[in-house]
Amino acid sequence: MAPLLEVRDLRTEFATDDGIVRAVEGVSFTVNSGQVLGIVGESGCGKSVTCLTVMRLNDPKFATSTGEVLFRGENLLTASGSRLREIRGNEIAMVFQDPMTSLNPVYTMGKQLIEAVQLHSDASKKQARRRALEMLKAVGIPRPERRIDDYPHQFSGGMRQRVMIAMALINSPDLLIADEPTTALDVTTQAQILRLLKDLQREFGSAVIMITHDLGVVAETADDVMVMYAAKVVEQGPVESIFNQPRHPYTWGLMGSLPRLDAIVERLDQIPGQPPSLLRPPSGCRFHPRCSYVMAQCIDREPALLQLAEDETHRQACHLDEDTKSREAAALLSKIAAGAAS
Amino acid sequence: MLFLAVTFVTYVIFFLVPANPARLAAGQSATPEKVHEVEQFLGLDQPFYVQYYRFLKRLVLEGSLGQSFLNRRPVNQEIYQAAPVTASLVFGAMLLVLCISLPIGILSALRPRSLLDRAAMVYVLIGISLPSFWIGLMLSYAIGYRLGLTPVAGYCEVFSVPEASPCGGVFDWGYHMLLPWFTLAIVIAGTYVRFIRSEVLETMTHDYVRTARAKGGSEKRVMTAHVMRNALLPLVTLIGLDIGLLLGGAIFIEAVFGLPGLGTTAVNSIFQYDLPVLQGVVIFGAIAIIIFTLIVDLLYAWIDPRIRLT
Numbered sequence: 074m075a076p077l078l079e080v081r082d083l084r085t086e087f088a089t090d091d092g093i094v095r096a097v098e099g100v101s102f103t104v105n106s107g108q109v110l111g112i113v114g115e116s117g118c119g120k121s122v123t124c125l126t127v128m129r130l131n132d133p134k135f136a137t138s139t140g141e142v143l144f145r146g147e148n149l150l151t152a153s154g155s156r157l158r159e160i161r162g163n164e165i166a167m168v169f170q171d172p173m174t175s176l177n178p179v180y181t182m183g184k185q186l187i188e189a190v191q192l193h194s195d196a197s198k199k200q201a202r203r204r205a206l207e208m209l210k211a212v213g214i215p216r217p218e219r220r221i222d223d224y225p226h227q228f229s230g231g232m233r234q235r236v237m238i239a240m241a242l243i244n245s246p247d248l249l250i251a252d253e254p255t256t257a258l259d260v261t262t263q264a265q266i267l268r269l270l271k272d273l274q275r276e277f278g279s280a281v282i283m284i285t286h287d288l289g290v291v292a293e294t295a296d297d298v299m300v301m302y303a304a305k306v307v308e309q310g311p312v313e314s315i316f317n318q319p320r321h322p323y324t325w326g327l328m329g330s331l332p333r334l335d336a337i338v339e340r341l342d343q344i345p346g347q348p349p350s351l352l353r354p355p356s357g358c359r360f361h362p363r364c365s366y367v368m369a370q371c372i373d374r375e376p377a378l379l380q381l382a383e384d385e386t387h388r389q390a391c392h393l394d395e396d397t398k399s400r401e402a403a404a405l406l407s408k409i410a411a412g413a414a415s
Numbered sequence: 416m417l418f419l420a421v422t423f424v425t426y427v428i429f430f431l432v433p434a435n436p437a438r439l440a441a442g443q444s445a446t447p448e449k450v451h452e453v454e455q456f457l458g459l460d461q462p463f464y465v466q467y468y469r470f471l472k473r474l475v476l477e478g479s480l481g482q483s484f485l486n487r488r489p490v491n492q493e494i495y496q497a498a499p500v501t502a503s504l505v506f507g508a509m510l511l512v513l514c515i516s517l518p519i520g521i522l523s524a525l526r527p528r529s530l531l532d533r534a535a536m537v538y539v540l541i542g543i544s545l546p547s548f549w550i551g552l553m554l555s556y557a558i559g560y561r562l563g564l565t566p567v568a569g570y571c572e573v574f575s576v577p578e579a580s581p582c583g584g585v586f587d588w589g590y591h592m593l594l595p596w597f598t599l600a601i602v603i604a605g606t607y608v609r610f611i612r613s614e615v616l617e618t619m620t621h622d623y624v625r626t627a628r629a630k631g632g633s634e635k636r637v638m639t640a641h642v643m644r645n646a647l648l649p650l651v652t653l654i655g656l657d658i659g660l661l662l663g664g665a666i667f668i669e670a671v672f673g674l675p676g677l678g679t680t681a682v683n684s685i686f687q688y689d690l691p692v693l694q695g696v697v698i699f700g701a702i703a704i705i706i707f708t709l710i711v712d713l714l715y716a717w718i719d720p721r722i723r724l725t
């Protein structure tokens with residue numbers, strides 16, 4: 074069966090006053106119907122831009138994209154504006170990071186939900202409103218009949234994100250892109266929103282691309298994982314494979330820095346330094362300035378994204394030899410397991 | 416409070432001026448005795464705080480602003496005659512300002528750095544830098560005198576046209592107001608173009624605009640329903656405050672075009688040390704500002720759901 078979304082060698086660059094920023098370089102992935110892909114990485118590594126490019130929501134004045142974004146075989150990068158509008162919000166929908174700013178402050182929730190319905194169907198206002206009420210109930214807004222005519226500022230952050238999710242799913246899209254949907258929320262609300270997304274994903278059967286910098290979220294929700302660093306994919310594969318045999322030092326860093334409730338530590342492990350500026354990315358492997366396994370060739374030569382010998386669905390881009398990688402991964406996993414046990 | 420402060424300051428400033436209104440009112444050939452008599456008649460022999468108290472008492476008890484020092488006409492009547500002239504100027508010009516600045520501001524926000532945007536920028540600089548009276552005089556000379564398309568100056572009443580007046584009625588009124596409207600509009604619209612452009616540009620970067628696009632809204636719908644609706648909210652404040660401010664008298668433009676509005680009235684009363692009339696104009700201006708600020712606040716409660724009267 075053909076994949077729902079197939080992205081091939083996607084590149085997006087922005088013209089800025091300081092020069093060209095290559096925010097996404099050669100990213101390829103596929104999402105099958107009903108599956109969840111987690112995209113992980115630190116801030117500014119190109120996760121969001123990748124997804125905005127899929128929906129062509131980057132500002133065309135500054136951004137140019139090449140490659141292919143095949144949605145059911147149709148290349149969205151070359152699709153016409155009107156075709157794109159048919160797809161947006163109807164077949165591919167998006168939930169954004171910050172629910173506080175993503176809703177229009179001067180319209181009621183109902184009006185914004187009804188707009189989403191009526192943009193894609195001939196439903197009457199009454200029908201659209203009924204649909205909006207159904208969705209508000211589905212996302213767990215208490216007393217939706219009363220809340221539907223409230224304005225965004227009358228809702229809490231978690232409730233607004235629920236409404237955003239309701240708005241994204243109101244036309245039963247085949248693909249939902251969730252761009253760090255819980256980052257702006259407090260921890261207890263985060264868990265609720267994630268559970269809601271998971272439940273609704275099962276109910277609606279939508280495929281999901283979940284952008285996050287939290288590997289814990291990925292472990293709970295995703296089928297496949299893609300780890301991005303400085304505009305490039307460094308490791309991708311099925312979630313069990315990535316968590317059981319991580320093969321890239323950056324993935325190790327992300328896993329090692331996960332906070333745990335069941336282990337008492339003085340300080341969390343961290344990856345030293347910060348992600349590089351995409352205006353002037355480092356030579357060779359882009360992670361080399363922060364990598365504790367750096368070798369001479371890492372500085373000169375960029376590692377290719379290669380399949381693992383034992384698992385062809387799992388790919389990684391690192392010069393380290395296989396033995397070292399297996400050993401280090403095993404050490405890291407046992408350390409995490411030991412932390413959990415103590 | 417504002418009202419008391421405004422009237423009090425006007426009084427103090429007036430009494431700091433080393434001139435005797437009574438001498439002017441009494442005429443050039445008046446004897447010192449005669450001048451003293453006039454002083455007593457006008458109440459100018461009293462200390463200024465007594466005069467101020469009398470003024471307030473009269474205003475509060477009778478609603479009267481007093482009488483002109485010069486011709487004994489009630490100040491209320493002077494203002495009643497001059498205010499409609501200024502109001503026609505201000506409201507007409509404001510309408511023109513919006514007709515000019517809305518399309519230019521929005522279009523240059525949609526295409527920043529385009530030719531239109533740069534041309535608009537040049538216009539804005541001209542509008543902000545050039546004094547209104549110079550623009551007025553140039554327009555009056557070029558269009559009124561050289562081309563003869565409009566009157567050079569003057570005002571025509573719409574209603575209650577005086578017998579001696581050579582013109583009157585809506586058409587003549589509008590015909591005479593054309594140049595003053597354009598002059599005032601050219602001056603003000605510059606700021607508005609800039610304001611609208613930056614508001615629209617700023618609003619377009621908001622997350623909810625991206626949400627609207629992600630929902631599949633057309634560019635037109637995104638712009639009108641989501642960007643404009645939010646971007647133009649602050650414009651209401653600007654318009655309200657400017658109308659209030661200008662109603663106190665657009666002095667330069669009234670002077671250039673010989674409009675008998677509040678600005679002209681104020682200038683004349685200053686030259687003639689006619690305190691009651693000047694005070695009347697100042698009070699009218701203050702009230703206009705207070706009223707229009709109130710209107711803006713009330714409007715906001717209606718157009719911005721985040722603000723509600725409790």
